[in-house]
Amino acid sequence: MSVILLLIPLSVLFAAMFLAAFIWAVRSGQFEDTCTPSMRLLTDDRQPKENSKSPTFKKHSK
Amino acid sequence: MFSSLIVTELQSINDSSTSAEKPPRHEDKAAQTHCFHCGTRCSRDSFRREGRVFCCQGCLSVFELLTENGLTDFYTLDHHAGVKISSDFAPEKFPYLDEPSVREKLVDFSDSKTTRVTFRLPAIHCIACVWLLENLFRVREGIGQTQVNFLRKEAAISFETGKVKLSEVVALLGSLGYEPDLKFADLDSAPEIGRSTAPRKLWMQLGVAGFAFGNNMLFSISIYLGLDAFHGPSVQRLVGYISLLLALPVLLYSAQDYFRLAWTGLKHRLLTIEVPIAAGILVIFAQSAFEVVTGRGEGYFDSFAGLLFFLLCGRLFQQKTYSRLAFDRDFKSFFPLAITRLVDGRKESESLSQLTVGDRLLIRSGELVPADSRLISGQGLIDYSFVTGEADPIVKEAGDHLYAGGRQIGSSIEVQITKAVSQSYLTSLWNQDAFTKPTDASLDTLINRYSQRFTKIILAIAVVSAVFWAFVQPSLSLKALTSVLIVACPCALAIAAPFTMGTAIRVLGRRNIFVKNAEVLERLAQVDSIVFDKTGTLTAAGAASIQFEGLALSIDELRFVHSLTRHSTHPYAVRISAATCTENDSLEVRSFLETPGCGIEANVGGREIAMGSAEWLASRVEGIPDALKSGSVVHLVLDDEYRGAFVLASALRSDVQQLIAQLSGYELSLLSGDNEKERPSFERLFGSSAHLNFNQSPATKLEYVRALQESGRKVMMVGDGLNDAGALKQSDVGVAVVESIGAFSPASDIIVCASVVPHLASVLKFSKGAVRIVRLSFVLSSLYNVVGVAIAAAGLLAPIVCAILMPLSSISVVAFACLTTAWWGRRSGIANADPIAT
Numbered sequence: 067m068s069v070i071l072l073l074i075p076l077s078v079l080f081a082a083m084f085l086a087a088f089i090w091a092v093r094s095g096q097f098e099d100t101c102t103p104s105m106r107l108l109t110d111d112r113q114p115k116e117n118s119k120s121p122t123f124k125k126h127s128k
Numbered sequence: 129m130f131s132s133l134i135v136t137e138l139q140s141i142n143d144s145s146t147s148a149e150k151p152p153r154h155e156d157k158a159a160q161t162h163c164f165h166c167g168t169r170c171s172r173d174s175f176r177r178e179g180r181v182f183c184c185q186g187c188l189s190v191f192e193l194l195t196e197n198g199l200t201d202f203y204t205l206d207h208h209a210g211v212k213i214s215s216d217f218a219p220e221k222f223p224y225l226d227e228p229s230v231r232e233k234l235v236d237f238s239d240s241k242t243t244r245v246t247f248r249l250p251a252i253h254c255i256a257c258v259w260l261l262e263n264l265f266r267v268r269e270g271i272g273q274t275q276v277n278f279l280r281k282e283a284a285i286s287f288e289t290g291k292v293k294l295s296e297v298v299a300l301l302g303s304l305g306y307e308p309d310l311k312f313a314d315l316d317s318a319p320e321i322g323r324s325t326a327p328r329k330l331w332m333q334l335g336v337a338g339f340a341f342g343n344n345m346l347f348s349i350s351i352y353l354g355l356d357a358f359h360g361p362s363v364q365r366l367v368g369y370i371s372l373l374l375a376l377p378v379l380l381y382s383a384q385d386y387f388r389l390a391w392t393g394l395k396h397r398l399l400t401i402e403v404p405i406a407a408g409i410l411v412i413f414a415q416s417a418f419e420v421v422t423g424r425g426e427g428y429f430d431s432f433a434g435l436l437f438f439l440l441c442g443r444l445f446q447q448k449t450y451s452r453l454a455f456d457r458d459f460k461s462f463f464p465l466a467i468t469r470l471v472d473g474r475k476e477s478e479s480l481s482q483l484t485v486g487d488r489l490l491i492r493s494g495e496l497v498p499a500d501s502r503l504i505s506g507q508g509l510i511d512y513s514f515v516t517g518e519a520d521p522i523v524k525e526a527g528d529h530l531y532a533g534g535r536q537i538g539s540s541i542e543v544q545i546t547k548a549v550s551q552s553y554l555t556s557l558w559n560q561d562a563f564t565k566p567t568d569a570s571l572d573t574l575i576n577r578y579s580q581r582f583t584k585i586i587l588a589i590a591v592v593s594a595v596f597w598a599f600v601q602p603s604l605s606l607k608a609l610t611s612v613l614i615v616a617c618p619c620a621l622a623i624a625a626p627f628t629m630g631t632a633i634r635v636l637g638r639r640n641i642f643v644k645n646a647e648v649l650e651r652l653a654q655v656d657s658i659v660f661d662k663t664g665t666l667t668a669a670g671a672a673s674i675q676f677e678g679l680a681l682s683i684d685e686l687r688f689v690h691s692l693t694r695h696s697t698h699p700y701a702v703r704i705s706a707a708t709c710t711e712n713d714s715l716e717v718r719s720f721l722e723t724p725g726c727g728i729e730a731n732v733g734g735r736e737i738a739m740g741s742a743e744w745l746a747s748r749v750e751g752i753p754d755a756l757k758s759g760s761v762v763h764l765v766l767d768d769e770y771r772g773a774f775v776l777a778s779a780l781r782s783d784v785q786q787l788i789a790q791l792s793g794y795e796l797s798l799l800s801g802d803n804e805k806e807r808p809s810f811e812r813l814f815g816s817s818a819h820l821n822f823n824q825s826p827a828t829k830l831e832y833v834r835a836l837q838e839s840g841r842k843v844m845m846v847g848d849g850l851n852d853a854g855a856l857k858q859s860d861v862g863v864a865v866v867e868s869i870g871a872f873s874p875a876s877d878i879i880v881c882a883s884v885v886p887h888l889a890s891v892l893k894f895s896k897g898a899v900r901i902v903r904l905s906f907v908l909s910s911l912y913n914v915v916g917v918a919i920a921a922a923g924l925l926a927p928i929v930c931a932i933l934m935p936l937s938s939i940s941v942v943a944f945a946c947l948t949t950a951w952w953g954r955r956s957g958i959a960n961a962d963p964i965a966t
Contacts, residue, residue: 071366074366074370075366075370078343078374081339081342082339085335085339088335089335092328092332095328097327097328097331098277098327099277099278099279099280101277102275105278106258108255109201109205109258112201
């Protein structure tokens, strides 16, 4: 019976991790533009020819 | 044919193309005269490279740039990907962007290493644009990641501060065909264009509430079902405290706005809908916390979190706003950011904010006069239609005064500023009361009027049942009081309106009718008086009807006229040219001469042809009928013989006649900045009961709307230009008509595409229906409250009843609201048409 005393807080902790993931997703702006990512997906396999430069640095968020 | 050709051509460039089926190769010579980049027709001896034809150096440069950087996939992603490079685009005209004062206002973020800037790029139109812009770092070293927002047509670009200048980024975008839309307003807005964090916060609040709701429900279900696992007292206490812990952030964070709004309502002595909600929330939480701490039970934490979750869902649903459209734009969003200034004969681009009285400016064809000024040299032909509503351009001579906001058509002119930008005639409109009064969110909404009565009844029932039980069974008294407040918490009521209005706004949005918020829709349903602007609203800009008065012209003569007029940029010439277009090729034109304000003449195919105003031609020929000497008339003289005249009437949009007939129940007015010449035709259109006013200034339009309102009318103003801005702002519902989405529109409540104007009657009908649906949902949700309150007043409210009743009522009301609104949209003819691509 006492195992439930451990499992319940554990389950809440587990759920809290999903909440944290959700908060991260909102903060990183994933809910603001739901249209462009769906288009980006279609061009993922288009790699420019004979030129493999990569972005020199990453996006800076405020 | 054209698109399949492009695909075929590309198979040769991209041998590694991933496309599975190769379309058959067409060797169609005729189609090859389209520019490979932008698709405009061009002659075969234009710019050539690698067997492909280009219409101009600009398009060729883009192609070379893309080939060089291995980005030719651009042409396979979309068949109409290329954007024509405007002929007056000059990469060297942007240095003013590097001025610290301008740069600082435009960039989102900048330090010694990196800079990030967000631009509006109106040319973004397809998947290839997104792909190209996000691969911008391959084109120019020093540019980092680019992120495109397709719906907003914006791109956020990072670049290395030391390596690349802001002006170079803009020049690069421009040379690819994506010249950023830089407006004067960008200098005083917050750096991030129109981006607010409000929806972000709502998402978080919803997430927290949903998290607590789910977990609490998980525990509660086992208790409701009587499962043995939780029967140990220690487990039950643990679950109670965990539920309390989970509910705490919901109370403190998710419910914040309800407490704030309830307080605002109380301060205005109004029992807004948030008052019973806030009271209900507080009571549920207090009662449950009390039960848990004293060990009497497990409380209603699941219902509490669920309540907030549903309420926030409703708010989020309603908050789907058309954030990509700006409803609150003023003249500053109409003016460009920079203009060409002449200093000692040199041309330099200068930010509008840097201009001072006395500066000399060069205004090219199609550019705006940014401030009140005097014409120094050149022939001014100024189109004021957007500013004053006058449909016809006005001829200005050297020395004449020019008002700000006019658009020069024809050749370049040189002007000298006489008044600062901020003190010009056009700008003074924005000092009117209508623009300075604060626009607080109104508390007088449908739901708050209902809540006034509802809240009083609930409070009365709660007190009466408490008093009743105090005598009958004192131990139940407090429970009855709190139970009534809990179950009467108008959750279903509070989400009925947002879901109905939210659905209605979506239905309208699919038809290119963009409503600012739900309140506007409510006001729309109350409108009883409609004021129309003429130019650009009822009449279509540029789509005039053209009639020829005189002996009918032969096909050959039409060819002469077409060949001549296509060489002029005067709006009349452009319209006549379009109207006389025949299948035959145009003829060669020699010694073409345009006398601004008078007319055009040339030798076409060996015959002398002149077209223009009556005064200009009167000295050459006789027989011009007096009746045709005024108005928008272009006379035609062929080999010194008068042949007749083209009469241009501004054409009504199609179906406007039907619209006016459908709106017979409303008080109709027409306000036009134009002169009286079209009064008779509009009198026929509107009938005798309507008020027609011509020669209206922006200020008199505003006054007219205000006078109507003072006589107790609810006014809807439909207009398009800056000259309507005051009236749009003053009216109860301001409807701005735009030719294309994203084009400049003055501040308004609703933005509609011009093609939708004839359907305004069904929009009004639809809004009335939506309000009726909200009322019906109120009745439905009140039924649930009656049942719940009856149980609660009897003192029988168990947590499980609460847990079932609350979501049941919410979900059924939401389903009713959404389904009925969508059905009503189809019934009233709003939703059944095909969605129009934006």
